[in-house]
Amino acid sequence: MNSPRTDKLSNPEVIDDLLDIWEEAKENGETISIDELCREHPELHAEVAKKIAALENMERRFQPDAADTLSSSSVGETDKLNVQSELTRLTFHAKGGLGAVYRATEVELNRDVAVKFIHHNLADDPDSRQRFALEAEVTGRLEHPGVVPLYGIGRAASGRLFYYMRYIDGETMDAAINRFHQTSSPRARFADHSVAFRRLIAAFTSVCKTIAYAHNRGIVHRDIKPSNVMLGKYGETIVVDWGLAISVVRDEAFKVPGEATLCPATGSNSGTSSAGGVGTPAYMSPEQALDLHPTPASDIYSLGATLYKLLTGTPAFTGENANDIKRRVIEGAFVPPLQRISSVPKALDAICRKAMSKQPVDRYGTALDLANDLENYMADAPVSVYSESLGQQIGRWSRRHRLAAQAALTGLAAILIISTLSAFWMGQLAKTADQERDRADQMRVDAQAARLENLRTSARFLARSLAYEIDLRWRMLEAESAMIPMQQLLASVNEDPTDANRRAALQAWLMERKLAKAESVKSAPWCVYSQDGTQVARAPMQISISVGKSFAHRDYFHGLGRDLPLNDPQLATIAPFQFLRERASDSELVHMSAVFEGVNTHTLMVSFSVPVWSPETSSGEPTIIGIMSVPVEINMFDLPLNAMVFQSHADQLTRLPGLILAHPRLKVRSSQDLPPRVSGEIVETATQLAYERLRQDASAVHTDSVISDFVDPVTDKPSLAAIEPVLVRNRPSYVMETGWFVVVHEMGK
Secondary structure, eight states, X not given: OOOHHHHHHTOHHHHHHHHHHHHHHHHTTOOOOHHHHTTTXXXXXXXXXXXXHHHHHHHXXXXXXXXXXXOOTTTOSXXXXXXXXXEEEEEEEEEXXXXXXXXXXXXXXXXXXXXXXXXXGGTTOHHHHHHHHHHHHHHHHOOSTTBOOEEEEEEETTSOEEEEEEOOOEEEHHHHHHHHHHSSOTTTSSTTOOHXXXXXXXHHHHHHHHHHHHHHTTEEOSOOOGGGEXXXXXXXXXXXXXXXXXXXXXXXGGOOTTOOOOOOTTOSSTTOSXXXXXXXXXXXXXXXXXXXXXXXXXHHHHHHHHHHHHHHSSOSOOXXXXXXXXXXXHHTOOOOHHHHOTTSOHHHHHHHXXXXXXXXXXXXXXXXXXXXXXXXXXXXXXXXXXXOOHHHHHHHHHHHOHHHHHHHHHHHHHHHHHHHTOTHHHHHXXXXXXXXXXXXXXXXHHHXXXXXXXXXXXXXXXXXXXXXXXXXXXXXXXXXXXXXXXXHHHHHHHHOTTOHHHHHHHHHHHHHHHHHTTTTOOOSOEEEEETTSBEEEEESOOSSOOTTOBOTTSHHHHOSSSOOOTTOGGGGTOOTTTTGGGTSOGGGOOEEOOOEEOTTTOOEEXXXXXXXXXXXXXXXXXXXXEEEEEEEEGXXXXXXXXXXXXXXXXXXXTSOSOEEEEOTTOOOOOTTSOOOBOOHHHHHHHHHHHHHHHHTOGGGOXXXXXXXXXXXXXXXXXXXXXEEEEEOTTSOHHHHEEEEEEEEEOTTO
16 A cells, blocks of 8 residues: 555646646636545645645735836946835736736735736647737737836746736726616617717727827727727727737738837737637628638727617627628628617718728728827717718708807898898899809719719729639648648659549548638639649549649649640649749749630630649758649639720730630630630720739829720720729739739629
8 A cells, every 4th residue: 555645646637737737716716625625535634724825925026027218327346236025905906818828916005906817728839928018018018008017027936927917907899888878768879979879989989099109109009999908997999808919920000119118028929820810700801700811900990899789789790600791791791880879970880881891992991090080089070981961961060160150040041031122133143153163063073083983993893803813822832732731642642643542631631721711712623733734632622533644734833924835845844833843932933824714615714723832841941742722714713794804915816915804794615716805005005004013012003094995895985984804913913913903893784
């Protein structure tokens, strides 16, 4: 029989589990006795009691592991000061996903502080520790009234990370919004700008300015929502929980002189391998739900979703689970605030819908622009996104100039009385008629200018949308091809292409990934090709399968800009992406193939492809072991009825430029039918436009994108139209310039 001491040492895992249960209960503000804790293990009562007593003693004092350093002639005897604070009387306050918050007293200054500990079960997880350290660093370095001041960081005697900050005595904005909508009727909530409503709008405007400051420092929050905003008792508005914040490259719109980009020393990946996909589904932007790289525009969308909750009392998107909510966010279909509550001011409804635009380019340029519109609304001034009626403009002028309005009414009455007695009235009528004619002429000029600008704007928007759809497929392929299972399975198939089991494993994996992304990206089948051009997997499989056939002659395999004949001698020496690697670095290898015809329907298609690299090993550089591609029917991009897409490059069908790639009137045709084309003059104009857009010098743009006498090659109908090149921004030049152009013409012409 073992001695009592030996028995204790034989149960270290049981003791650790009991201590975890005790500590988790303590973090949740609950108390559990040692008797209850050791009910099933009474023989461990004394040892557990001893360890709990030691933990309680250690939690009373904290030893910070960092010292502040300053260098000044006023210090004299030293250039390094060690600062130590003692925090006592900790009481549980709240719990989040990453840590628990306690209210405590800082002994030296006798003040209340908030102490945040990383959760015990996350203390040894490197990603969680990095997120916790990043949250502390970002909170401490964002010096703004809207960010809670951080007083210090450290590590408890038990080894758990913590930091402590100012204690905010108040409530979350979410609680304030719920109370606002529960204590007033829908009609009375926004009447005459009630005090409670003005306070909420003012607090939300402060949140927008805080986020604008963070964007100016190069920080994107990624989890803006009402529950992450604290409202103090004395008007404080604090944005909290920066645990998902990420550092991004600042655009010119966010660069203010004197403010440097904040580059956290602890990293900025927030514990995730993807740049997006994190946050709260009901408040995240469509690009976050699609796992795309976050930008300040993502935060602006979340601000709009927060404003939606403020105006309606409910989130814009709800669902049975997180995936269901994300799907609705990606679709962008939500009920406007004014349709949920008819008393919502129309200007605020317009502001909210602008911030929540599906496309990032359609949202406010900066969070400060959103704040400015809110301040203009509260000041009874016009807002940029809402056109008021003449009656509303007169009403505002009257409210802001009451004495002048009264005087104007009195004078108008006098003038009317006098005018009825004077022959001068006839002269005034003639003058008014002349003014109206002049106004009508000016309105016709303005209408024509608006007509042209509307066409230009529509063409630019459609070109950007098409570029976004192209880039979306590349990003999806880049993510999928970089997955370790894909690399390992394809490498295994390359080792023995005849092994049916190896190919079946790759096929099963590809089917699973295709189903997982079916809702995110519309495409034809996903295909994987080995390093010799053989198609080794296809999702979905069809009766007439192409797996096992060689496609090394296709442009999407070799990148020569055209398909090769099946008997071309070059095929014996071509490797995947061989010719693209001569003009691009390995990190920039993406390809959109030359346009080709579908075998059965003769519809025009294009294939997007990326290389698949060998799995990382300790020896040798990674090599390209095959490619992954998705072919797409160009008509799948869902063009509006008044739009078409053409190609300026010479195609591989007839070696001529101007081929119409997509058109709402194109139908299934035979191989003998010649494909329609735009004229040579249109191709020349389009090519010049693309050159000027690529120079990115607005002052150098001289070519007008509007064509006054455009003739539709499919319908032979003339109309007014605008042309815009499809440029995939943020990609290398050889990828950015696709050679595609959109044409938008007036309907009914």
